[in-house]
Amino acid sequence: MAFGLRWAGTGVFCATEIRVQFHEWLAILTGTLVQAVLLIFVWVLARDILPIALIGALVYSVFLIGQRVLNEAAYVRIDHKLNELYHASPMSPEAYFLGMSTGIFLAYLPPILVIAVVTIVVAPFGLLPWGVLIACLLAVWSVSASLGYFISTLFKDMKTIWPYSSLITNLLGIVPPVFYPLHLVPEGWRWLALVLPTSSATALVNGAAGLEVLSGEDVLLAGGSLAVEAIALFIFGIYWARRAAREA
Amino acid sequence: MAGAVEKRLEGQPRAGRVLPAFALVGWRWVSRNPVATIVPILLPFMFLYFLWRISDPRYFPLEVVGAMLFTTQNIGSWCLSDSAYWRIEQRLQDLFVASPMGKVRYLFGIAFSNLIPAAPALAILAVILAWVTPVSLFGWLMLLAAILVIWVTFSAIGLAVSSRLVSPREVWPVGNLIFTTLGIISPLYYPITILPPVWQGVARFLPATYAALLVQDALGLRSAVPGEMALDAVLLLVSAVVGIGLALRLYRWRER
Amino acid sequence: MTSPLWRGKEGGSGGARPRTSSSYKNDATALRTRAIYAAFRLRRRVSELALEAEDVRKTYHGRSGPAVEALRGISMALGKGERVALLGRNGAGKTTFLRIASTLLAPSAGRVEVFGLNVTRNPEQVRPLIAVVPQEGKPFFHLTPREQIYAYLRARGIDREIAKARTEQALTQMDLEEVSDRLCITLSGGQKQRAMVATVIATEAPLLFLDEPTIGMDPFARRRVWESLRRLTRSGSTILLTTHYLDEAEALSQRLYILEEGRVLVAGTAEELKHQVGGTLRVTIADGGRLRDAFASFGTCVREAESLHVITGPERINEIMALAMREKVSATVGPVTLEEAFLRAVGRSIDEE
Numbered sequence: 001m002a003f004g005l006r007w008a009g010t011g012v013f014c015a016t017e018i019r020v021q022f023h024e025w026l027a028i029l030t031g032t033l034v035q036a037v038l039l040i041f042v043w044v045l046a047r048d049i050l051p052i053a054l055i056g057a058l059v060y061s062v063f064l065i066g067q068r069v070l071n072e073a074a075y076v077r078i079d080h081k082l083n084e085l086y087h088a089s090p091m092s093p094e095a096y097f098l099g100m101s102t103g104i105f106l107a108y109l110p111p112i113l114v115i116a117v118v119t120i121v122v123a124p125f126g127l128l129p130w131g132v133l134i135a136c137l138l139a140v141w142s143v144s145a146s147l148g149y150f151i152s153t154l155f156k157d158m159k160t161i162w163p164y165s166s167l168i169t170n171l172l173g174i175v176p177p178v179f180y181p182l183h184l185v186p187e188g189w190r191w192l193a194l195v196l197p198t199s200s201a202t203a204l205v206n207g208a209a210g211l212e213v214l215s216g217e218d219v220l221l222a223g224g225s226l227a228v229e230a231i232a233l234f235i236f237g238i239y240w241a242r243r244a245a246r247e248a
Numbered sequence: 249m250a251g252a253v254e255k256r257l258e259g260q261p262r263a264g265r266v267l268p269a270f271a272l273v274g275w276r277w278v279s280r281n282p283v284a285t286i287v288p289i290l291l292p293f294m295f296l297y298f299l300w301r302i303s304d305p306r307y308f309p310l311e312v313v314g315a316m317l318f319t320t321q322n323i324g325s326w327c328l329s330d331s332a333y334w335r336i337e338q339r340l341q342d343l344f345v346a347s348p349m350g351k352v353r354y355l356f357g358i359a360f361s362n363l364i365p366a367a368p369a370l371a372i373l374a375v376i377l378a379w380v381t382p383v384s385l386f387g388w389l390m391l392l393a394a395i396l397v398i399w400v401t402f403s404a405i406g407l408a409v410s411s412r413l414v415s416p417r418e419v420w421p422v423g424n425l426i427f428t429t430l431g432i433i434s435p436l437y438y439p440i441t442i443l444p445p446v447w448q449g450v451a452r453f454l455p456a457t458y459a460a461l462l463v464q465d466a467l468g469l470r471s472a473v474p475g476e477m478a479l480d481a482v483l484l485l486v487s488a489v490v491g492i493g494l495a496l497r498l499y500r501w502r503e504r
Numbered sequence: 505m506t507s508p509l510w511r512g513k514e515g516g517s518g519g520a521r522p523r524t525s526s527s528y529k530n531d532a533t534a535l536r537t538r539a540i541y542a543a544f545r546l547r548r549r550v551s552e553l554a555l556e557a558e559d560v561r562k563t564y565h566g567r568s569g570p571a572v573e574a575l576r577g578i579s580m581a582l583g584k585g586e587r588v589a590l591l592g593r594n595g596a597g598k599t600t601f602l603r604i605a606s607t608l609l610a611p612s613a614g615r616v617e618v619f620g621l622n623v624t625r626n627p628e629q630v631r632p633l634i635a636v637v638p639q640e641g642k643p644f645f646h647l648t649p650r651e652q653i654y655a656y657l658r659a660r661g662i663d664r665e666i667a668k669a670r671t672e673q674a675l676t677q678m679d680l681e682e683v684s685d686r687l688c689i690t691l692s693g694g695q696k697q698r699a700m701v702a703t704v705i706a707t708e709a710p711l712l713f714l715d716e717p718t719i720g721m722d723p724f725a726r727r728r729v730w731e732s733l734r735r736l737t738r739s740g741s742t743i744l745l746t747t748h749y750l751d752e753a754e755a756l757s758q759r760l761y762i763l764e765e766g767r768v769l770v771a772g773t774a775e776e777l778k779h780q781v782g783g784t785l786r787v788t789i790a791d792g793g794r795l796r797d798a799f800a801s802f803g804t805c806v807r808e809a810e811s812l813h814v815i816t817g818p819e820r821i822n823e824i825m826a827l828a829m830r831e832k833v834s835a836t837v838g839p840v841t842l843e844e845a846f847l848r849a850v851g852r853s854i855d856e857e
Contacts, residue, residue: 024417024418024421026418026421026422026425027417027420027421029421029425030421030422030424030425030428031421031424033424033425033428033429033432034424034428036432037428037431037432038298040432041298041299041302041303041437041438042302044438044442044443045299045302045303045304045307045438045442046302046303049302071420075416075417079337079416156645156689156690157645157646157689158333158416159277159329159330159333159645159646160281160284160645160646162329163281163283163284163286163287164283164287166287166291167283167287167290170290170291170294170295171294174294174295174297174298175294175297175298177301179298179302180298180301180302184301184302252585252738252739252740253584253585253710253740253742254740255740256708256709256710256739256740256741257619257633257710260632260633260709260710261632261660261661261662262632262661263632263661264659264660264661265658265659265660265661266659268655268658268659268664269655269656269658269659270655270659272647272651272654272655272658273644273647273655276646276647276651277646280646280687281646337642338641338642338643338644338645339638339639339640339641339642340641340642340643340644342603342606342608342636342638342641343635343636343638343641343656343703343704344659345606345607345608345631345636346606346607346608346631346634346635346636346713347631347632347634347635347656347659347660347707348631348632348660348661349631349659349660349661350628350631357659502607502608502609502610502627503603503608503609503610504609504610
């Protein structure tokens, strides 16, 4: 299939997905509650690290989009079988995957922007850190959306999904230094924190914003890992989307 | 034929039984999805790890108690989810409505079946609590009582809300809104005294707050004003009664 | 079994008649008189009717949009041990009525009694006597069919040993033995539906409500369900089912009610309804829609898309076939089915919205 044709329909499907998500505005509103909980805990218990926690909240919010992709893709496939309508159509499976992921990302942008505004007010920083932040957020989106889509194809009922979704969200969002600084992690485990997509993104932004000090090696490890993960998982997401469509 | 009909009429049980049915439902969910038991065990620890990283180590025993109460409170969101899904998607509630089971037994059954996956997490947290701080017999009894009351209260809240949902897609955001918000407001993981006064005032309206204060008092994790424990216990029981009343009143057994 | 409720014309199968409130009342009155006499004799309340509905109405008031009048005065009666079907197009009100009668939904007006107990005022007394297969119901995904049936029977208060025995029996009746220990989530749609039906027939409740019970099933499975339902009524249960499968209504029910737009249009046995059509044979003329005038003199003509169905007697067949040959259209002959009766009563095909 010609490259252009392969992605045909992405925009329309993306717009459809945005409309669907906006119908569920309550989900969008409550989608930031966990971040709010964690920010409040930080504000109550360790106010000095609040700027780092705010950046972590931005990264975590984008990471949660992957969970929304997981839920949406699973719900559409398991409960409604609507994926079959799209797979048996000129729309390619990768356009379906990208349209859904992008649509959910755009729909969930408003609360992310609210957190961004709070960040600007509480901890203003320059253009370079913002550039690093945007790049990292896009990378995290790529990782989480691909992961979410992949996991969504593995299950046959919605109730079985939530423990895995919950595990991933917490393992990658709460345990690593996303809402707290990297220097609180024991020395021997820092390499792991710099390899995981969420904590590596947070560390890079914190470093660029001057909130934490990162060595050149740390930056290389974090940046390299994040870039590789984002590209590799995106490619895997496309591959898996095609494979899942054949098996649907 | 007339005899057969009458015999069939006479032979029907007039009351249902909750535990045999819902114990099987809950146990099979856990036994066939071990992750469903492991995750409720891991989640509090992940959260405790986060708190341990950012807070004063003195608060750790208090945080363990908070994790137990939050795990119990979260059963309410599972009840909300199960009840809504069974009613809206699978139409299983219809089977139980048209049966001798009755609304109260059915709601208790859902709450009980969701206690089963949470039980291992509570047990492990109890072991950790015993390890990090001495706990008297009175302390254990208060903890157990608080967990039971919180289980009943928040299961009731989850069930009451679930009957008003019309689409399974509403389950996650509504559950998140209610139970995460309640988790934020109640001072489960830190002393209430470090909160701003306005927040303290709001928190004192919530059953999880009474449970947390009661258990913290019983375990000697905070020094309370004399009589405050008794007041917290009474308020906790009152909130449980209110929660159950709301659930029974709001839960639609028959559609209108 | 001939229903004591249905009295056709003397000396024959009679004719199904449009159901009016007064005709229903005559049947129900006779049975009620017998019930009063029986109650006096036995010194306890007795009803000869498994279900009695009078002028049941239901209006849905949605969150947005105008109110929808789903039922506009349904009256019917089921004798004990009967199998009765509610037939109608999608949206006719079948499910709404069934849900009201099975205490799942409150009516806006009217009275429904199950074994003499009012379903609105005394639902707790009614519910031990009934069981329902909901439309598009699904079993617990993480249970096997065996566990699903057993758990439900125990939930209804049935003792362990009896529950086990009935579970095995229901699995056999629904041909689920091979999948009885597989998780319901892994079953096909038809198997899941059979698991739901098995769950409810195992209860052996005195009154069973089945809302489109064979949807999604293959023909063999459907026949197994029919046989199980017949067995249940022979052993004392009463059954009310909804369906829009005409063959199912004809094969399974002893009487049926045709609903349309929330009203009972006509009621009777399948034979009575077919006799009402005005002939015993149906000639289907492909592409005969344009030739309606030519064939009109032979009997009742019903157009369905491009085809024309002519309801007539055997004495006119030769003429019709000759005309069809002259017009160069194909014609097939078969017995009148319930579909023609339905078309005549409702004025549209059962599959039309």
